[in-house]
Amino acid sequence: MTTTGTEIPGPAGVPLLGSMFDLKRDSLGTYLNAQRAYGDVVRITAGPPGLRVELYGVFSAEGAQQVLATDSANFRKDNAFYQEVRESFGNGLLTSQDEDYLRQRRLVQPLFTRRRVDGYAEAITAETATLLSGWADAPDATVDVVGEMTRLTLRAVARILFGTDVEAAVHVVERCFPVIGEYTLRRGYSPANVPRDWPTPGNRRAAAAMQDLYGVCDRIIEERRAEGDAAKGDDLLTLLAQAGSAEDGSLDPAEIRDQVLIFLLAGHETTATSLAFALHLLARHPEAQKRARAEVDRVLAGRTPEAYDLDALPYLTRVLKEAMRLYPAGPVIGRQAVEAAEIGGHTIPAGADVIVAPWVTHRHPRYWEEPERFDPDRFAPEAEKARPRYAWFPFGGGPRACIGQHFSMLESVLALAMILREYELTAVDLDVPVDTGITLRATGPARCVVSSRRAGGTGR
Known part of the structure; x- marks a missing residue:
């Protein structure tokens, strides 16, 4: 039997407002509870009459594959959230x-x-070494790995993007991005929402931040384009x-800025996020x-890692994948259905807002035994082969899969x-609350006590 539209099961929520308060308080928990109570295709309503939103959650690996890959042309980034990001x-x-x-x-x-991408390894390790050099002076030998990893990855990606202009870019991004x-x-x-050009305090603050962020990007882009083929930076x-082809031409300054911002x-x-939670879990x-x-010590023997070491560190890679299972950086992915679609015995109507949720699918008991337990060996080769392709999809999937997977x-x-290689970590905070933003x-x-493995050393 196929169910359609309002027949698809889901939480009733409270009269008139549906699940609005649940989603506002804990959206990830709301989606997880909905899957456990109602199955792999769920209808969630939220908001008062006239402003009500209907979400259709698709939580199975097979359903995620249909939305992101096999029927991806029918599920577009046309919802309000993507428009605001755009x-x-x-x-x-x-x-x-x-x-x-x-x-x-x-x-x-x-x-x-x-x-x-492998050519960026030196920039990554240089920024990591700089970060670690400061841990020896951390008060009470304690660091918050969330803040530390955010600082590291921003500096690394800014250095790879901007080269010698990294300092100016980092300063502006740190101030404007939040x-x-x-x-x-x-x-x-x-x-x-009120129009963005109305002079409200929130609009003015955001406009000023965007002006500063766009300004530093535009300045550096103009300098690079002025150098033309003479530019020697990589x-x-x-x-x-410098990118271009006969078929597609080249990117104009506004298009380059859009790519840089993304x-x-x-x-x-x-x-x-992936790094911080991997460290916290360890x-x-x-x-x-x-x-x-032990794997790191055996492979590196004290030296700085290089790109070719990636394949020689399988257990460390499993740790990272398990951290990304439990804490996927993109926990919910939204789409809008162009035409009605049948998924898992249910017909989702045309125009519906649809979500697939790595946060939920990565905890689905059909694919993961004791899903809340940390177990890197879930990603041993034989275990990975036994699961559906979209039981784990932290980078999305299909034709819109993240282009930066290998870089990450x-x-x-x-x-x-x-x-x-340098530190042993002991958790101070056993539970780290999370929420979904962009x-x-x-x-x-996520505080950890860090103990240098080099007696009397600085950790460098």
């Missing part, structure tokens, strides 16, 4: 669609080949300015930490290897 951070690879997206992808893809992100998030989830911005957004917040599980460190994995494994974010600290 207006704040530009029409780059994360938000563009149709021919715009295909053209951008063709122009940018050559900059993200494995060989090209303002723009909160503004975008608030508008993306609001049932009604930073990503120089390569973007790379800054996706390239530091998501990887920071700090809470001493045996796994000991096993990962490389940065994370190299940084983890250097940290474990990406998953910790709403409390």
